[in-house]
Amino acid sequence: MHSQTVNPFLRQRFYNRASQANWRAFAFHREQITARLEAIGSSCAPSEASLCILGAGNCNDLDLARLTLSFHRLHLVDIDAEAMQSGVTLQFHTADPSAAVRRNRIAFSPCDLTGALEICHEIAQFPSPQTFARLRAALSHLPAFSYLSQQFTTVASTCLLSQLLDIFQRALGEDSPEFQPLTELIRLQHLRTLAALTAPGGVALLFTDFVSSDSYPELLKAPPHTLPAIMESVLRRQRCFPGTNPSELCRLLNSPPLVSFWEEPPTLSPPWIWNLGPRSYLVAAITCRRSRNDLRSQFAP
Numbered sequence: 001m002h003s004q005t006v007n008p009f010l011r012q013r014f015y016n017r018a019s020q021a022n023w024r025a026f027a028f029h030r031e032q033i034t035a036r037l038e039a040i041g042s043s044c045a046p047s048e049a050s051l052c053i054l055g056a057g058n059c060n061d062l063d064l065a066r067l068t069l070s071f072h073r074l075h076l077v078d079i080d081a082e083a084m085q086s087g088v089t090l091q092f093h094t095a096d097p098s099a100a101v102r103r104n105r106i107a108f109s110p111c112d113l114t115g116a117l118e119i120c121h122e123i124a125q126f127p128s129p130q131t132f133a134r135l136r137a138a139l140s141h142l143p144a145f146s147y148l149s150q151q152f153t154t155v156a157s158t159c160l161l162s163q164l165l166d167i168f169q170r171a172l173g174e175d176s177p178e179f180q181p182l183t184e185l186i187r188l189q190h191l192r193t194l195a196a197l198t199a200p201g202g203v204a205l206l207f208t209d210f211v212s213s214d215s216y217p218e219l220l221k222a223p224p225h226t227l228p229a230i231m232e233s234v235l236r237r238q239r240c241f242p243g244t245n246p247s248e249l250c251r252l253l254n255s256p257p258l259v260s261f262w263e264e265p266p267t268l269s270p271p272w273i274w275n276l277g278p279r280s281y282l283v284a285a286i287t288c289r290r291s292r293n294d295l296r297s298q299f300a301p
């Protein structure tokens with residue numbers, strides 16, 4: 001049995017409460033994410049632009065008031081409903097009546113995007129070949145796509161993949177022979193979810209944190225112009241969190257079964273720093289545009 005037996009939902013809740021008051025510290029990271037989403041939103045007719053955020057949590061990395069100007073409809077998805085509710089309430093805490101109208105365009109879906117957290121918790125306590133088989137079967141589905149049953153002109157995953165991988169890796173332990181194959185299944189499920197929720201002609205954005213100052217202390221004091229070189233060194237020395245290497249994620253997006261969903265190969269942005277209080281993370285954005293004439297638009301990849 002691996003040492004992690006804390007229910008993964010309670011752990012995520014704990015993390016979210018611990019970072020709830022970080023609105024100010026997140027300012028630069030929030031600007032990076034919001035500005036990229038705004039730029040995409042304003043390229044559509046305002047009445048048609050819709051945005052789905054996977055891993056919205058406290059929404060400290062999203063300027064929702066600005067985003068409701070660029071997107072007619074916003075849909076927040078996270079396992080932690082309370083974090084999303086209080087994040088939205090805090091950002092729309094104003095007497096301005098137009099803010100109330102815009103606030104009403106934001107919907108929430110509390111949803112386990114993996115559909116497998118309960119099984120993961122079971123595995124941490126009582127691993128067996130049968131539970132691993134159930135876990136693999138669960139990861140072949142796309143619960144968010146079934147749950148939302150709609151598509152969006154923009155879909156963004158906000159530093160969620162590293163969390164998903166961390167939850168499962170803690171439950172298994174890095175020494176487990178299941179570690180690598182399950183990392184690949186979780187990653188594939190997440191990329192398929194992004195693709196499936198993106199409408200034809202729409203844009204999928206994967207914001208991914210891939211190394212922290214715990215393993216790369218240089219990040220705490222690195223001037224912005226040195227970050228691309230740091231990123232290159234992190235990738236070359238294979239120091240990313242397991243499964244989060246952005247170049248590898250681009251390669252996966254550009255290979256079957258996902259490649260046929262995109263109009264052109266994914267692009268990788270320069271990195272930036274996400275200051276999370278005691279720790280800093282290096283983050284990059286991967287952008288993919290879904291083909292306009294995709295006949296599978298109603299079906300998951």
Ligand SMILES: C[S@@+](CC[C@H](N)C(=O)[O-])C[C@H]1O[C@@H](n2cnc3c(N)ncnc32)[C@H](O)[C@@H]1O
Nearest residue numbers: 012055056057058059060061078079080112113
């Ligand atoms: C790094 S946080 C994202 C930061 C967040 N947008 C903010 O501003 O605070 C990752 C989020 O993923 C959520 N999460 C973790 N596992 C999940 C799952 N299986 N399904 C849905 N959301 C999950 C957590 O609740 C958390 O809010």
